[in-house]
Each structure stands twice: as C-alpha cells, then as structure tokens.
Amino acid sequence: MVFFFEDSQGARPLVRASRTDRYGVSLPDLAAFLLLAGAAVLVFHGASAMDQPLSQLRSAPVTLDLAQLPEYALRSTLRMFAALAASLVFTFTVATLAAKSRRAALLIIPALDILQSVPVLGFLTFTVTLFMGLFPGNQLGAEAAAIFAIFTSQAWNMAFSFYQSLTTLPTDLDEVSRQFGFSPWRRFIRLELPYAMPGLVWNIMMSMSGGWFFVVASEAITVGDTHLTLPGIGSWLALAIDRADFRAVGWGVFAMGLVILLYDQLLFRPVVAWADRFRFEQTASGQAPRSWVLDLLRRSRGLERLGQALRQPFVWWEARWPAAAPRRIRRPTPRKASPVADLLWAAALGVACLFALWTLGHYVAAHLSLSDMGTAFGLGSLTLLRVVVLIALASLIWVPVGVWIGLHPVWAERLQPLAQFLAAFPANVLFPFAVMLIVGLHLNANLWLSPLMVLGTQWYILFNVIAGASAIPGDMKEVAQMFRIRGWQWWRQIALPAVFPYYVTGALTASGGSWNASIVAEAVDWGHTHLEAAGLGAYIARATAAADYPRVVLGIAVMSLFVIAFNRIVWRRLYVFAERRLRLN
Template structure:
C-alpha cells in the first residue's frame, strides 16, 4: 500500500488544476456572458464564436498550448498552465451560455429599477447580473466539472508530432501509467480513490454552491416535499433545472400568477437578427474556403474522400447512439420524475453515476468489450453512449418536473390511460428541454469521438493503443494530431465544426423554435 500517498498527491494536483480551470471559466463566463447579454453588437459576434469554440474538441487546442503556452512559459509551470488551459476549454463555453441566458432572462422591471436608480455598470454587475446568473453558474459548473473530469487523462498527457508533454503529478497521468504497467490492483485502487474524490467534491463544494445560489432565485415557489440533508443538493439541482434553465423549461401560469417567460433560443436568434446569422455564415464559409484552398495548394486531393468517409462513419455512430439513448432516456426519465417517493434517492444515484467519467473506466470497458465480436466498435459506441445519455435523461426529468402537480391529480380523477397521458401531457412537456438536451448530447458525443474512436496511453515510442475503430473523424483527428500533421488536423476540425453548425442551424434551431411555440403551456 506504499502507492497510496502517491495517489493522494496525484488527486490533490489534479483537483487543483480542475478548480483553477473552473475559477477561470466562471470569471470568463461572467465577463463574456454578461457582455453578450447586455450589448446587441457584442451578442451578434460573441455568441456565434462561442458556439464554434464549444464544437472544437480538446485535441483542437493542442497546437495552441504547445506552440504558445508551453513555449512562452517553459518548464513545469508552462506544462501545468497548458493543462489548466485545456481543462478550461472543456468547461468555459457551457458556463458562458448559462450566464448569457440567465442575464437575458432578468425581469424587465428589475432592469428598469436599476436604471432609475442610476446604478453604474459595476454596480449592475455586482448587484443584478452576477446574482441573477448564480443559479445557472452553480448548475452549469456541476456539469462542466463532470466534462472536465471526462477529459482529465487527455489534458494531463498531450502531444503533437514529436512534442510530448505530461505532468509529474496527476491522477490522469497515473491511471495512464498503471494501464501501461498492467497493474490491476493499483488501477482499481486509483479508481476507488477517484470516485471518493468525486463524491467529496460534490458534497463539500458543488452542494454548498448549489444551496447558496438558491438565494438568488427570482421565483418564490418551492416544491413541497421532505428532503434529507444528504439529498438536499440533488433535489436542489432538480429545482435549478426547473426554475433557472430557460432553454429547458416549459412555463405555466398557476393560480392566476403570471410568470415571466425567459428568452428562448429561437427568440434569441430572432432578436439577434441577420447580423448573427451573417457571422455564423461567415465562420462556416471561412472554414470551407480555407479547407478547399489547403487541399488545392498542397495537392492533397486524396485526403478529401478519406475525410468525407470518416465524417460519414462518425455521423452514423453519433446518430445511431442518439436514437438508442433517446429510447432509453424518455421512458426512464418520465418514470423517475413521476415517482414522488423515490425521486430524490434515484436522482441522487444518477447524479453520482453520471459524475464518474467513462474515460477513467475505459481500461475496464476495453477489457470487457474487446473480447467480443466487433470489440473496438462496441467500445467506441459505449463511450459515445456514456457521453450522451445523461444529458438526455436529465433533460427529460427536468421537463416532467415542470408539470404542475394538479395535472397528475386530474389524470387520476378522470382515469386517463397512460398512452393518452404520454401523448398529451408528458411528451409535450419534455419536448423543449429534450431538444435542448439533444443539442448538448450530440455536441458532447462529437467531442467524445476523440476518445471513443482512438484511445492511446503513453507518448512517443512507448505509446500503447488501447482501442481504435476502422475509421472516423475522431480517429482521423487523433492521428493527425499525434503525427504533427497540422493541415490534416485543421481539415478534420473544419469538417466537424461545419457539420455541427449547419445541423444546429438548419435542424435544431428550427425544431426548438417550433416546439417552444407549440408546446408552451400557459
């Protein structure tokens, strides 16, 4: 057991990097989110740019950290700064959109009172914008923490071409080394310590932050139910989703009281007008033109069909797993949300399980699935599944929990069948939040491809490939990064970004506008 002090030290260093990245992400999100929400000109530029940045997987930032951060700040400090930056890129965009939407949802009367009181910009930030965004910061920080853990191994060991870097102390690095040494006992112990650290973080940090943020709610009503002190946070997260996520909430008028309808995604798009659309179109056009020019100038025409084939394979994996996840998340989510007695307990367990990243368990997943037919493909699909399912499941639970309790009583009184209840009550209630959850889930799946389609540990000559599929955009991006082929890396990133942005604009944005208008219950 002499390895335990080393594991504790690894966890302390990794958690220090995680908290540093989270603090920077929150500061960045407040600055950018508030600016975008309060300035139309800034909104038209910043929101499309952030939308692109959240589409870029963490590998896309490897050249930035290697050629800028590490070279500008040499030595161990530079490597740690690079790791913090990589974790930051997996956390910041999610919190930024949360702050942006929260500030956009501030009641007009409150803004008017602030203007009449002649508050300065700093006073507005301290007294109105930050307090209004606190519930979303708390909720989005919990999600971003889980996303950061997902990419912890990838962040603490990064390379491109012949440049390989790794931190001296870090649980991600340690787990990678244990896999190389095939030390099953120490690996299992490391996983146990990792899970313990996750639970302590939720109990000592995320839970208090969540409870503290409740003070800043604009809404007074609370769902009446018994809550144990242990489960207070998890039921609180449910309330945050219901109350403070404008993109996943169906608002009701209850007992004659009018509630302010938060700004929806579709409405936000309309309010931004053609300028934001032009910015998005310009970004997509730039990627396409530069990609075409790169292929022509380098005479690398053979890479184009390879790129398209890889994109097609990844598209099939992502959307195939999306259908499977949706088929599981909808009935399970409705069942969990409807259960008054076991809701807190089940939701708590789901939150704990969801906070354990699949990448940490990847060696166990590989050992279990690689012995089966199409083992590499099954491993990739399993990683994609875990990257998607929680977003969909929690969005369904959030949608169902917005339904007033009177609806359930009416269903019982009039003996409405479950088929009709699902068709006329539950499905309409979950659709706005489910569409939003789908956007996030699919975005997470595209980013997870860099782990799902190709995963290796070690660096340089000691690199060991644990799993890889026959082809895919994630694998293509991984190989281009590790081989130092910046052009192929850019082309793979450009193809992924363009596809995600086009689908978001042509499918998800229109679908969200449709469901929020059609299924908004008042």
C-alpha cells in the first residue's frame, strides 16, 4: 500500500492557457506584476513611516479623521504581518525541536504553557522600556514593542499546532522516509512540513485574527506614566471608545473588516487552496477549495520563472545535505534512554525552576503580604471557573459546526472570511453595548462580563476543528459510506477521533487565550462608566494601569501557575492520548 500527497486537481489543467500580446506578455503576468508591485509600494511606504522620530507621535497624534483611516489600516496590517513572519520562524524552530527531542520538549512545552498564559499587558509592562531603549528617540522602539505584543498573541497556537502534527505523523510515512534515507532537511521539507501544512494554515489565519483581537492593547500602550499611541486601527478604536463615539467605532470596525476581506482573498484563500494538495490521502480527494488569485498566479509564466529562481538555493542546499543510509521498511526501534543523562537533565531543570521561583517569591514577599497572595489566588480561582465553563460551552457549540464546515469545502470557502472577521472582532468594540445592557438592566457584572472572555478565543476551537475535519482522508469517508456508518456511530468512530488531536490544540490555545482576554474582559470602560468583575484579569489590569509592578508580577505568576497546572492535568494528558491512540496509520 502506497501513501502519497496528491494534488486534488490531479493531472487535469486548472485553467486554460492564456493569450499573449505581441510583446509576449500575458494578461496574468501583467495582473500578477500589478499585485506584487502594489504590495511592495504599500510595504515600503508603511515601513518608511515607522522609521520616524518619536517626537512625531506627539506632534501628530492619532485623530478620528476619516482621511487618516486608510493610513492607519496599512500601519496595523504591516505590524500584523511582521509579527506573523516572526511567529512562523519561531514555530518552525521551537516546535520542531520539541517534537524531535524528548529532553528539549521537557523544557519547551512547559515554557510554551507559561508564555501563552502571560497576558499581552504583562509582556508590554516589561518590554516597552527595553525596546524604547534599543531605538532611543525613534518610533521603531514603540513599533517593535507593538509587534512583539502582537507576536505573543499569535505564536503559541501555531507552535502547538505544528508540534501536534509532527507528533502524530503517520507511522507509514515515517517508515517510507527512513527507507529512502531522507536527510533531516529533506524529511522536513518533503514530509513533515507538507503533512502539517493544512492544519498550520488554519492556525495562521487564527493567529492573524487573534492579533486583531489584541490590537487595541498593542497600539494604545499605557504602562504607568508611559503613554504611547501608534497610528493604527487599534489606536483609532481606543480613542473612539474613550470619547464614546459610536460613529468612529463603526468606521474602525468597517476598516478592519475590509482589510480582513482583502488579505483573505489575496493571501489566505490562495494558501488554503494550495495547501489542499498536501492532504494525507490514499485515494483522490473530492471537491477541493479554489481561489481565483491562485488560478491567476498559476497562469503567470513570469511568476513561474521567478519561483524556479527562488527555489534554486533550496535545491542546492538539499543536494549538498548528506543523505542518510537507506533502510529497510520497518518500525524504528526506540533508542534506549540514558538514566544518568535524564537524571542530570531533570536535575538541571529542577534547579533552574527552583531558582526562578525563589527569585520571584523573594521579590513579591519584599513588597506584599500573605493576604495579597491569598487575594490573588482567590481571584485566580474565579477566573478559572469562568474559563472552564466558557470553553465547555464553546466546545459543545463549535465542534459540530466545525466538522460540518470542514466536510463541505464550498461552505468553508464562503464562511472563511466571516469566521476570520468574527475571530478578529475586538472585545473592546462590544464594551458600549455590554456596559449599557448591564447598567440599564441592573445585571451582575461578574456574570455578564464573562462572555467577553471567550469572544475572541472560541474561534481557536472552530478553526482547528475545521482543519481536522477537512483533513479526514477521502478513503475513510468512503468506507463510512460503504458500511453505512451514520448518526452517533459515525461521530464516535469517524468524526470525533479524526478531529480530536486538532480539537485539543484548539481548546488548549483557547483556554490560554481566555486567560489572556480576561485582562480586557473583566474590567471595561465606556466613556466615564467603569464596570469590573471580580477576577485575576481585573486585578492585573488595575496593577498595570497603576504601574504597581509587585502586584503585576504576582498576578502574572498566579495566572501562569493556574494555566500550567490545568494544562498538565487536562490538556497534556489528552495530547498524549491523541498521539498514542488516534494516529492515522
């Protein structure tokens, strides 16, 4: 039996050959050139605007002038894609190392748990001064701080998705790669990256949306006496909310939706259609996603030549990487672990953790009392209860919806931009309605502010389930139809086992994102009205605004402790179960 990645379009040509004019330049070539040239001009313009004196932020502050909104949209989009590029480099490096090395995973996976639990405001509190010091008197320092904050809202779910794909790689494909003696580089390019691509693409889209969710906190930075407002949609929305201007809020949301629609059509939909060729199939797949942009680019002979030129360095590198000796097709025998080396490694990690805990405890104890620590743990328990209930409700709703969308490519294409827009919708935009509803009906803020926590994080579950359902092999669906497996039996034997590894990744990142979102959801403002729910997020938000660093450190440490404990007890065990029992073989 042979396993292969097949282009779902097969050998059938995607489009007809294009006509050329008398100069030999085709219309697709011209259209592709205009698209790339336009993108290059916008990138150059936005990058040059970022490299300006810091004093210009004060001399030309952010306004609610509609003429400035396109410029703000461009600046925010460039920050998002700069953070996304950094997230991809981080994902390919860190997640691959964790999947390849058991000892590295002992350090990397808990570190990812900690980092995804640290709120965006927590990173900003301690990094703004650092980045401003790297570029004194220049906007690049503030831009770097904003990009890093967006990076912290994008990188973790991409790393977890790639790690999950590498650890659930089908054994048959692994054995074939060993038989042909793939070098590490060839194995990564030819097997691991293509296999992980469908799920990674959906998580990239979710990461972009997650960045939009925190764009207000990233562009309108307030840490103690430091106030930085970078031109962008986030700062526009922050100013509109501060002035209680419904009209400006509406224009900001419209601009954000237009930007999402543009990069969905011009970038993400072509990538989704291209990544479909890497689905793990034993038979030719059915209807595949299509993209007019991808069809246009495939018809461009100029881009084809450019792509061949860009591939040459990778081909040269791959040809010079020493190949491993071919092996017979057999299951690799696991290498025996060295008890002494494992003991030394565990001891080193333990000493480092104890030193970090001692340093943290000494700093907090020098400024706060035991009652402050008890208060932080009590508020953390309240936020934990909200997170667990909200993730459970989101799972009950979005798992069936995600499976249905993933099994219907036509609807997936139609709903993809809508899902991205809803995932990117900042919770701050709903503050006016939440405040008016709670105040007008005299509702309990502790209960009715909670849905704002899961507003942006529930989509991690939906996007990952869609990726898992769309990756179900066609032969598996055909067997289910042949044996008339339907109803609950189909869900129990086909759908749920197939999407479970993806769901765990989505639920894990949604859980961490909900903790992060508690910073903005448990304490909301609209004009001069302030509402607050008892919880750790509101505790950290108050301490950050007051530049109360001991309480900021205590709040972040307690939040990290809760997240790590929950991940270890629940999500990590489900990861192991998915890796051992639900691997496609």
